[in-house]
Amino acid sequence: QKEVEQNSGPLSVPEGAIASLNCTYSDRGSQSFFWYRQYSGKSPELIMFIYSNGDKEDGRFTAQLNKASQYVSLLIRDSQPSDSATYLCAVNPIGYGQNFVFGPGTRLSVLP
C-alpha cells in the first residue's frame, strides 16, 4: 500500500511569516514529488515539483526533498492571506507508471 501522509491542520501563521508544510511517504523508491494548492471550491493547482534531493526555489516557494528520510516539505516565505488554501502533496511511486498518490492535504490559514 502506497501511502502519503500530511498533517491535516489547520496550520495558522501570521501574515509575513514562513509557513512550513510537511509530507512523508512510504515507498522508498518514489521518484517524483509534487505540491498542489487547492482553494475552497476549486481544483488542485500544481505549484511545485521536485525530483532530486535538496532544495528547489520558485519565488516565495521552496520545496525540500530528503529521500533518505522519505520526507518532502514546502516552505512559503512572506505568507499572504491569499496563500490560505489546502496544500496537497503527491508522489509518483516507482512502478506506478505515471500514476500519483495524493496525501490528505494540509489546510493553511494565513492571518492578516
Add this chain to the structure above:
Amino acid sequence: DAGVIQSPRHEVTEMGQEVTLRCKPISGHNSLFWYRQTMMRGLELLIYFNNNVPIDDSGMPEDRFSAKMPNASFSTLKIQPSEPRDSAVYFCASSFTEAFFGQGTRLTVV
C-alpha cells in the same frame, strides 16, 4: 492550450438515473486520471489510463461505475444507476510528467 476541460460543471440528478461526466485532456498528454473528492475521504483515484488503455481501475467503487477513453482527446465516466452517496466533486486530470486538473464536475444525487 485551454487546459483540461470537463463537462458539465454541475449536475443534479435523481437517484437511479444515469450520469455521464466528460473530459478532454491536454493535447500531448498520455495519461488521464479520474478522481473523486469528498470532505470525508479526500481525493480518491478512481481510474487511470495510459495511452488510452485503462491501467488501474482498483479505485472504481463498484460495477455502477464505468470509464472509457475511446481516443486520446476524450474520456467519459459513467454512473448507472446513481445513488445519493455518489454525490461528490469529480475531477479529471491529465499528465505527461506532471498532472493538471480540470475544473471538476460537482455531482449531486437527490
